[in-house]
Amino acid sequence: MGARLMKSLKKVLPFFVVLLVVFAFGCSNSSGGKKESTEEVESEVTTVGPEDGSKMDMWLFVDLHQQFYSDMLNKWNEEHPDKQIQIKFTVYPYADMHTKLTLAVQSGEGIPDLADVEIGQFPNYLDGKVPWLPLNSYVEPYQADLVQSRLDAYETDGNYYGVPTHVGATVMYYNTEILSKYGIDYTQIKTWDDFEAAGEKLKEASNGEVYMTSVDTGGADWLTLGMSEFGESWVEDPDNANVELDSIESMLTMQQGWLDSGIAEVTPGGQIDTEEGYATVAKGEVAAFPKAIWYMSRFTDYMPEMSGKFAIAPVPVFEEGQKRSNGAGGTGTVVYQDSENAELAAEFMSWAKLSEEGGVKIWDILGFDPVNTKIWTNTEVTHNPENKYVQYFVNNPFDTLLEIQDEVNLIKTVPITTTINEVFNVTTLNEIFENGADIKQALEDAQAEVDFEQE
Numbered sequence: 515m516g517a518r519l520m521k522s523l524k525k526v527l528p529f530f531v532v533l534l535v536v537f538a539f540g541c542s543n544s545s546g547g548k549k550e551s552t553e554e555v556e557s558e559v560t561t562v563g564p565e566d567g568s569k570m571d572m573w574l575f576v577d578l579h580q581q582f583y584s585d586m587l588n589k590w591n592e593e594h595p596d597k598q599i600q601i602k603f604t605v606y607p608y609a610d611m612h613t614k615l616t617l618a619v620q621s622g623e624g625i626p627d628l629a630d631v632e633i634g635q636f637p638n639y640l641d642g643k644v645p646w647l648p649l650n651s652y653v654e655p656y657q658a659d660l661v662q663s664r665l666d667a668y669e670t671d672g673n674y675y676g677v678p679t680h681v682g683a684t685v686m687y688y689n690t691e692i693l694s695k696y697g698i699d700y701t702q703i704k705t706w707d708d709f710e711a712a713g714e715k716l717k718e719a720s721n722g723e724v725y726m727t728s729v730d731t732g733g734a735d736w737l738t739l740g741m742s743e744f745g746e747s748w749v750e751d752p753d754n755a756n757v758e759l760d761s762i763e764s765m766l767t768m769q770q771g772w773l774d775s776g777i778a779e780v781t782p783g784g785q786i787d788t789e790e791g792y793a794t795v796a797k798g799e800v801a802a803f804p805k806a807i808w809y810m811s812r813f814t815d816y817m818p819e820m821s822g823k824f825a826i827a828p829v830p831v832f833e834e835g836q837k838r839s840n841g842a843g844g845t846g847t848v849v850y851q852d853s854e855n856a857e858l859a860a861e862f863m864s865w866a867k868l869s870e871e872g873g874v875k876i877w878d879i880l881g882f883d884p885v886n887t888k889i890w891t892n893t894e895v896t897h898n899p900e901n902k903y904v905q906y907f908v909n910n911p912f913d914t915l916l917e918i919q920d921e922v923n924l925i926k927t928v929p930i931t932t933t934i935n936e937v938f939n940v941t942t943l944n945e946i947f948e949n950g951a952d953i954k955q956a957l958e959d960a961q962a963e964v965d966f967e968q969e
Contacts (some may be wrong), residue, residue, distance in 0.1 A: 556607060562587050563600030568855045570601045572628035575611040579630060579679070579845070582879045586866035599855075599862055601628070608632065619645050627853040628863060631676060633667060633844040637929045640670050647851040648673035652860040656868040656886060661841075663924035664885045668846040676846020677867045680882035682806040683839045683915060683922045684739055684829055690908050691823040692716075692724055692801045700802070700827060706768060709802075709830045713777030716801060725800045726777045729769040731943040732784020734935055735842060739804055740765030742840035742923035743831050752928040755964050757938075758957045764832060766946055766953050773947060780947050784939070792816040804829050806842040807883045807911060810903050814881075825908040828918050837921040877901075883915055890915055933967045934960075 558577065562584045574580055580603045591598050604626075606614065612635045618624045619639060631639065639645065653665065653674055661681045668676030688700040696719035698712050713726030730736055741747055744761035772778035779800070783790025786803050794800055796817045813820060828838040847867065849860045866872045873884030874895050881903055889895055896912040898904060903911055942960045945951035 556610070558605045559602060560584065560605075561600065561602045563591060564598050565600065567591065567598035567600035568858055570599065570627035570853070570855055570859055572601050572603050572630075573611055573615060573626045574603065574605055574630040575608045575632070576630070576845075577605050578880060580605050582875055583866065585875060585879065586872055587862070589871070590862055590865065597858060597861075599858065612638075615639075625850045625852075627850055627855060627859050629848050629850075630679075630845045631848055633846060633927050634932065634935075636668060636676060636846055637927055637931065639848070640675065641929065644670070644673075644675060645851060646675040647849040647853075647856050647860055648675065649677060649849065649860055649864065650674050652864040653677070653868065656864065659870075659888050660868060660885050661887060661919075661922055663841055663922055664844070667841065667844060667924055667926065676848055677863050678885050679845045679847070679867060680808060680876060680880070681885055681915075681922060682808060682841045682843045683883055683918060684735070684742075684804055684806050684842050685839065685911075685914055685918075686802055686804050686827045686829045687809065688802045688825045688827060689795075689798060689800075689820075689823055690825045692798055696720055696724075698801075700825060703827075703830055704834060706830045706832055710768075710772065710777065713772065714775070717775075717777050722776060724798065725779045727772070727802050728779050728781035728786065728794065728800050729773065729947055730781050730785040731947055732781075732939050733787070734938050734943075735785070735804065735806075736765055736769065737762050737938065738840055738842065738925045739829060740832075741925050743836040743838075745837075745923070747925050748934060749926060749928045749931060752930065753968065755930045755934060755968065757934060757960050757964060763953060763957060766957075770946060770953065787812065789816075796820060807915065808843065808881065810906070810911065811881045814902050814906055821906045822908065824906075826911050826914045827909075828914060828921075837918075837923050839918045839921050840923040840925060883911075887919060890919065930964065930968060934964055937963045 560580060572583070583601070583603060587599060587601055612632065615629055615631070616638065625645060650673060657665070664678040664681055665674055668674055668678065690700065693700050693716070696716050698715060703709050703712055709726070716724055716726050740761040741759065744759070744764070746759045746761045748757050748759060748762070749755050769778065773780070781791060782794050785791060786795065786805060787809065792812060795803070796819065813824065831838055847863050849856055849863065853859060867876065868886055870886055870888050873886040873889040876882050876884045877889060877895060878901070884890070890912050897910060937960050942956050945956050946953055
């Protein structure tokens with residue numbers, strides 16, 4: 515009876531949540547102007563382009579992305595006098611934007627012409643009738659040069675519904691200052707066995723003062739990395755998710771062994787992309803960790819004092835020959851299919867994010883690894899001595915990207931992924947790493963929770 519009641523509540527409560535948010539967003543409407551604040555939620559509006567251009571609205575949740583789009587829009591208008599565009603960009607906080615977009619899609623009213631959707635939220639807009647324009651024909655002119663797995667992240671039923679922003683290739687960040695001090699050559703680390711051996715050497719040489727790495731209790735990046743290396747996915751069958759995979763058990767067992775032997779610690783703050791995580795890295799508390807290439811901006815923004823101390827390398831693998839990276843995070847831009855200017859919006863956005871010209875700006879402005887790999891071999895761009903990322907790291911980021919170019923796997927995000935992440939980040943990882951729970955039992959318990967959601 516209790517389980518049935520919970521299932522019933524689970525179906526009914528979201529309806530009331532939506533009603534409450536409707537009242538919150540309610541009756542306000544933003545006014546015109548070049549830059550303004552709206553009353554409905556905290557936001558910033560910037561309008562770019564000529565008054566006689568085709569007018570569009572775009573919602574997004576990162577101000578720096580707006581700067582990129584504005585720059586590309588100005589270039590588009592310069593190069594396309596017969597296809598002038600004016601876009602009203604509205605930047606909302608992350609949660610507010612996705613909630614507002616969900617309400618608009620559910621009601622069928624107020625849907626913007628364009629919107630940035632975070633990859634974890636993307637599946638929420640693909641259930642039932644998809645409101646977005648299929649982008650296959652707009653992507654096609656660039657497709658031969660793109661990292662296909664990134665397009666696949668926003669694909670369903672053969673249609674691409676999102677224009678990707680970056681690859682998000684996972685790499686290993688090594689503190690070369692620490693490793694060199696204790697006689698460890700990071701370039702010789704190819705497998706996790708090599709990594710563990712280096713960790714043991716580091717522990718002994720530093721008298722246990724420096725950990726080789728840290729393990730997360732508030733993020734699943736290590737697990738998706740393991741799945742990628744094994745060629746597995748916990749949502750291979752989206753309707754029957756399976757978290758009791760060999761790859762997950764192997765990764766967790768290995769990490770638990772690191773904790774037991776003292777070569778790793780539990781990441782302060784739960785994962786490395788937090789204030790506590792930045793402090794851990796900046797103090798030299800850990801010598802290495804895996805994270806997407808976009809984490810470079812965390813170094814330059816929050817740890818400028820570590821400049822010249824970190825190198826970027828492929829991630830170790832369980833067995834040589836396995837793929838050494840996976841795409842992490844991401845934002846896909848969608849086009850509302852019933853927009854008056856849907857085709858022009860799709861043409862512009864595909865050009866802005868997938869062309870060589872757009873890829874250069876994605877690297878220069880955002881510091882992301884562009885989906886268009888032609889930029890990866892353009893040394894004028896990738897080895898520009900004025901670029902802050904080129905200046906910051908011991909080696910060139912694109913040297914590693916080129917090495918793993920054909921090894922970037924994708925663990926697709928589907929509706930149940932949100933539940934899986936919640937189960938692991940709230941319960942499973944803490945039970946294993948903080949409380950020493952049996953890994954097989956912890957995974958069995960996690961599977962039961964996921965199964966309950968999929969009934």
